[in-house]
Amino acid sequence: MPFIESDLIYDDEKHTYSLPGIGVLPGPSVVLDQMGFVSEFAKSSPKARRFGHHAHKMVQLDINNNLDENTLSEGLLNSFKAWRKFRKDNPQLIPILDRIEKPSFHPIYLYAGTPDLLMYEQKKNYIDYHLIDIKTGCYSPSYELQTAAYEGILKHWMKLRPSIQFKRSILFLNDKTDEPKLQPLTDKTAWNAWLNTLGCYNWKKLNGYLNTKDQF
Numbered sequence: 001m002p003f004i005e006s007d008l009i010y011d012d013e014k015h016t017y018s019l020p021g022i023g024v025l026p027g028p029s030v031v032l033d034q035m036g037f038v039s040e041f042a043k044s045s046p047k048a049r050r051f052g053h054h055a056h057k058m059v060q061l062d063i064n065n066n067l068d069e070n071t072l073s074e075g076l077l078n079s080f081k082a083w084r085k086f087r088k089d090n091p092q093l094i095p096i097l098d099r100i101e102k103p104s105f106h107p108i109y110l111y112a113g114t115p116d117l118l119m120y121e122q123k124k125n126y127i128d129y130h131l132i133d134i135k136t137g138c139y140s141p142s143y144e145l146q147t148a149a150y151e152g153i154l155k156h157w158m159k160l161r162p163s164i165q166f167k168r169s170i171l172f173l174n175d176k177t178d179e180p181k182l183q184p185l186t187d188k189t190a191w192n193a194w195l196n197t198l199g200c201y202n203w204k205k206l207n208g209y210l211n212t213k214d215q216f
Contacts, residue, residue, distance in 0.1 A: 003107040005157050010103040010112075017105060017112030025105055025112040028149040028194075031201045034210055037142035052136045055079045055173050056116060059134060060101045063117075079136065081178035086171060089180075093119040093130055099154065106153050111198055115150035117171075129154075131166040132182075136174045139183060143170055145197055148190035 009018045017025045032038055058076055061067035062083065072080055087093075096118045105112035121128040131154065133147050147168040155164065168190075172181040187193075204210050 003105075005104055008103060008105050008112060010114075017103060019105065019110075022110065025110055026198075026201060026205075027111065027113045028146040029113075031111065031149075031198055032142045032145060034201055034204065035197050037140070037145070037197075039140065048137060051075065051175065052134075055136050056101065056134055059083055059117065059173075063095050063100055064097070075175045078175050078178045079173040082173045082180040083171075085178065086180040086182065092121050094121070095119050104153050104157060106149075106156055108156070109152070109195065109198060111149065111153075113146075113150055113153060115154060118154060129160075129164070129166045131168045132171050133169075134171050134173060136172070139170065139172075144168075144185050144187040144190040145194040147185055148187075148194045149198075152191060152194070 003019060007019055017027060019025060054076060058067060058072065058080060099115065099118040101114055101116060103112065103114045115131065116134045117132040119130040119132060121130060131147055131151055133143060151166045151168060168185040170183045170185065172183065
């Protein structure tokens with residue numbers, strides 16, 4: 001019987017994804033880490049990861065009109081101002097509410113992930129989809145693969161034609177500036193590169209080559 005999206009079991013505390021009869025599915029962060037694409041700083045800085053988690057939660061609550069601004073820490077104030085400025089400067093981008101921070105998976109390639117933010121822009125005869133990943137650190141080329149993986153998941157469950165290309169980008173929100181930085185991701189080979197990377201990961205797992213220590 002084919003899987004449906006609600007079959008996914010997400011453990012928020014352990015940040016793991018699993019399917020009945022399959023077990024744990026890898027996410028893009030785990031795959032990219034095992035293939036050497038995650039920096040040592042990203043893996044060794046719990047403070048940076050914690051700040052990133054809080055920034056993601058802030059955006060999610062604000063979109064859903066559930067954010068109490070008085071609860072924001074001083075470190076998040078610049079990120080919040082940058083986020084609000086991004087929204088003000090881009091009123092044409094409408095969040096797709098049921099796709100904000102929603103854990104999901106690809107039932108064919110058997111990987112999972114939680115896309116940050118999917119927005120749409122209504123054109124005259126078509127819709128532009130904007131897949132935006134929120135980051136609080138520095139740019140990495142691996143973001144191309146990570147967002148391509150999320151795009152694959154979203155397009156499958158939204159039943160969109162493969163020919164429809166999302167506009168992928170990184171929105172940088174950090175504690176140093178209240179100016180948002182939106183960086184487009186334009187690598188047209190990213191989807192194939194992601195599948196190749198996932199294939200190498202699965203081969204390493206099958207043959208016992210995964211590094212189980214210091215995993216991201």
